[in-house]
Amino acid sequence: MSGRAGAELELAAKVIELVRGLAGRSAEAEVNVRHEELALTRFANSAIHQNVAxxxxxxxxxxxxxxxxxxxxxxxTDVDGLRALVERTLAATRVSPADRSWPGLAPPAPLRLSAGHPGSGERSGLAFGFDEATARAEPAERAERVRDFVRAADGxxxxxxxxxxxxSAAFANSAGQAVEGRTTEAAMDGIARSGGADGVARLAAARLGDLDGAVLGARAAAKALAAREPVELPPGRYEVVLEPDAVSDILQNFAYFGFDGRAHHQQQSxxxxGREQFDPSVTIVDDPLGSRDEPAGDLAFDEEGTPRRPLVLVRDGVTQAVTHDRTSAGQAGTTSTGHGSAVSRSWGPHASHLRLEAAPVQGAAPGTGGAEAxxxxxxxxxxxxxxxxxISDLWYTRVLDPKTLVITGLTRNGVWLVEDGEVVSAVSNMRFTQSYPQALGPGRVLGIGAETVLLPESWGRARYAAPALHLAEWNLTGNASG
Known part of the structure; x- marks a missing residue:
């Protein structure tokens, strides 16, 4: 881990000074400085083949x-580099079109930290969601978890x-807002394969120490073994239990296409x-600050300098809110919810820490057939x-209709037929075409798991806290034959 606390905020302040000197005090400026260290250990054929940082x-x-x-x-980031950045950005403003949707700068405001987080009282949120051991993790520490995963898969x-x-990041603007913070993330994602059948296990955490490769490897192997010799079922509408990996895809699509304030303003969501759009058992929260149950917090401010806070999007089945950056909030006549990003003015302000609240399940005793998977x-x-x-997992999901959020995609990494509470057979992968909001609509949610699993997004730093989900109906539109 390089750098030091406060270095990014000093850089941001230098850029603001340069703007004032070169463009005058009438210019409005905001500066993000982000230092990121990504380390990745990849394995295939049960051996590490790449370690990059x-x-x-x-x-x-x-x-x-x-x-x-x-x-x-x-x-x-030296003085000449920062000056050149300001000069060429200022030059570009002289030939750019007018921006009628400019929302102005975020005003000075204190950060809101999670009361449930042990670092919640620290200055400026600097240590919020941060684990020193993870920040300093060596390749050997990641390799240990890979080794444990491979060994647990037992051949x-x-x-x-x-x-x-x-x-480690900082934000400053010419209106006086200045904030900084640090955060860490660890994630593991692996499959085991047996006779052409795959099983998956994933987990995200704020601390590398919370990832147990042996537990994940054993789970992936059990799924692969249980998924062998699948039968083919006809397309149709099936009652389903979606495991957390599959539920995370629902949350991701809700974040990108459902609760996006820009899409909502354009009537594309x-x-x-205020309307009951979901079953009363459904509560969905965007919680970038983490909680006692899911302590993996993120930076306590967005990329426009707006303090982040938990945002209830759905409570007891009733849609409560959508996410906003400063631009979409201005268009909607409201305030930013702390979802500004480098691309939010173009692509929309997206939630990246959605959690479907877990709910205790009453009455039913666990089945036995295939239970290890x-x-x-x-x-x-x-x-x-x-x-x-x-259904263990969903993938290759694509939006057919953003307004109703009809999604098409495929199952993968394990599908099983259940009869009278018992897993009786593996099933070959199937295509589905399903409106995600409709699947979670009033009367359609038969149960929600009693605990959430924090799952990583494979290509970004979003995290979704997902429980298992029992739904009355899922529209399977194709099987292995077509």
Whole structure:
């Protein structure tokens, strides 16, 4: 881990000084400085084949001058590099079109930290969601978890990755807002393969020490073994239990296409705040600060300097809110919810820490057939199913209709037929075409698992806290034959 506490905020302040000197005090400026260290250990054919590490400090400047807005960025952080960034960004404003949607700068405001987090009282949120051991993790520590995963798979072919991320960031603007913070993330994602059948296990955490490769490897292997010799079922509408990995895909699509304030303003979202759009058992929260149950917090401010806070999007089935950056909030006549990002003005402000609240399951005893392959919180839900499918994972999901959020995609990494609470057979992968909000609509949620699993997004730093989910109906539209 390189750098020191406060270094990013000093860089941001230098850029603000340069803007004032070169553009005058009438210019509005905001500066993000982000130092990120990503380390990745990948394995395939049950052996580590790649270990990479990348350390980058990037400075991003957004200038609003004479009604025009331009952004620029640089990884050259000496005085000459920062001056060049300001000069070329300022020059670009002179030839840019007017920006009528400019929302102004975030005003000075204190950060809001999670009361449940042990670092919640520390200055500026600097240590919030931060674990020193993870930030300093060596390749050997990631390799140990890979080794444990491979050994626990007991001879099955394995592949996947273990990664750690350390971020130290700061924000400053010419209106006087100045904040800083640090955060860490660890994640592991692996599969085991047996006779062409795959099983998966994933987990995200704030601390590398919370990842147990042996537990994950054993789970992936059990799923692979249980998924061998699948039968083919006809397409149709099936009662399903979705394990947390599958539920995380629902949350990701809700974040990108459902609760996006820009899409809502353009009437391209299903969300209708104040309306009961979901089953009363459904509560969905975007919680970037983490909680006692899910302590993996993120930076306590967004990329426009707005303090982040937990945001209830759905409570007891009723849609409550959508996410906003400063631009979409201005268009909607409200305030930012702390979801500004480098691309939010173009692509929309997206939640990246959605949690579907868990709910204790009453009454049903766990089934026995194939139980070793079932995520623990899904077992009571499976036991309560008369006839349906247990689905481990979804992938290659694509939006067919953003307004109703009809999604098409495929199952993978394990599907099983359940009869009278018992897993009776593996099932070959199937295609589905399903409206995600409709699947969770009033009367359609038959049960929610009693615990959530924190799952990583494979290509970003979003995290989704997902329980298992028992749904009355899922529209399977194709099987292995077509």
């Amino acid at each position: 990348d350390s980058t400090t990037a400075v991003r400047l957004r200038l609003h001058v004479d009604g025009r807005t331009v952004g620029g960025s640089s990884t050259i 099955l072919e394995t592949a996947g990755y273990c990664r750690t991320v350390y971020v 299903f969300a209708e705040p 079932i995520v623990e919180s899904a077992r009571p839900l499976v036991a309560g199913m008369r006839r349906g499918l247990l």
